[in-house]
Amino acid sequence: MQFATLTRSILLDLQSKGYNILTSKNRIDDENPTWYPISVPNVWDYLLQLDSKTNVLSFQEPAVLVIEDALLNAEDEQLDGEVFIEDDHYLRLNQRLHIYNQYYQFVANPEVYDFSFDPQRLIIRNYALHTGDHSMYLDYLQLHYPEHVAVGMNDLESLTRSLICLDATQAHKWFMMHNVAVVESDIWVCDEDAILKVLAVRGDDHTWHISGDTDELIYNLIAPQDVLPMHDLFWIDTRVR
Incomplete structure (x- = not known):
């Protein structure tokens, strides 16, 4: 359990877990709810x-944010405050780093990897x-x-704005x-x-060979019809190139 700065990524994550409203004990005009x-x-x-309650009982108008509306209309710089979240992403991060390091040994052998292929x-x-x-x-x-740094952070900011959860x-x-036709996982x-990133659409000249082997822990290539049974929710990079 932790407090996190309110961002579009946080809103998407909360929406994927079934939440649809953010409420605050702060007033609607507070700058940091x-x-x-x-x-x-x-x-x-x-x-x-x-x-109705605020009108009848003369309450001060509370701060309420509809998650879907915020995702449709607001960028990160327009979102204020911190949100209480129960999901511990930091714990999952460390668990994932440990598991992937056992497979790739990137801590002991960093020289083997470069920017384009670096699991960490x-x-x-x-x-x-x-x-x-x-x-x-x-x-x-x-x-x-x-x-x-410049290219990597620009790409991160671009994907943050384009990421959806379905x-x-x-x-x-x-x-x-x-x-x-083909998606690639990070x-x-x-x-x-x-x-999931769109790697190819139907009609592309290039032929992608999908082995169906998911033993590799990064950059898995898979057809949409094969990935759909794997999860209940899907995080998709909507930047179709």
């Missing part, structure tokens, strides 16, 4: 009931995208790949609408936090 996520059966009914970098980047905390990724780039039905429709495709 403390938010608490809740899930209500009907957002519109909840807002009407809340408005991808794990930290994935953490940054899910939490909205970009500082660790920036520190990692500055330490290991100073020549890639259920299986929504993901299937999205893949069909964009004629997606971390292991079987991991619920994996972010």
Whole structure:
């Protein structure tokens, strides 16, 4: 359990867990509210009931944020305050680093890896995208790949704005609408936090060979119809190139 700066990444993560409202004990005009996520059966009914209570009982108008509206209309710099979250992404980060290091031995053999194929970098980047905390990724780039800091951070900011989370039905429709033929995961495709990038669409000249082997823990290539049964929710990079 922790407090995290409110960002679009945090909102997406909360939405994926079924939350649809952020509420705060602060007043609506407070500059740095403390938010608490809740899930209500009907957002519109909840807002009407809340408005009725404030009118009848002369309450001060509370701070309420509809997650879907915020994702549609707000960028990170327009979001204020901190949000209470129960999911410990930092614990998962450390567990993932330990497991991947056992497989790739990147701590003992850092010279084997470069910017384009660095499991540790991808794990930290994935953490940054899910939490909205970009500082660790920036520190990692500055330490290991100073020549890639500008490009790496620009890409991270771009993906933060483009990242969506969909259920299986929504993901299937999205893949069909964009004629997606192949997606590539950042971390292991079987991991619920994996972010999928569109690698090819139907009609591309290049032929991609998909082995179906998910033993590799990064950059898994897979067809949309094969990835859909793996999860309930899918994190998708919507930047179709």
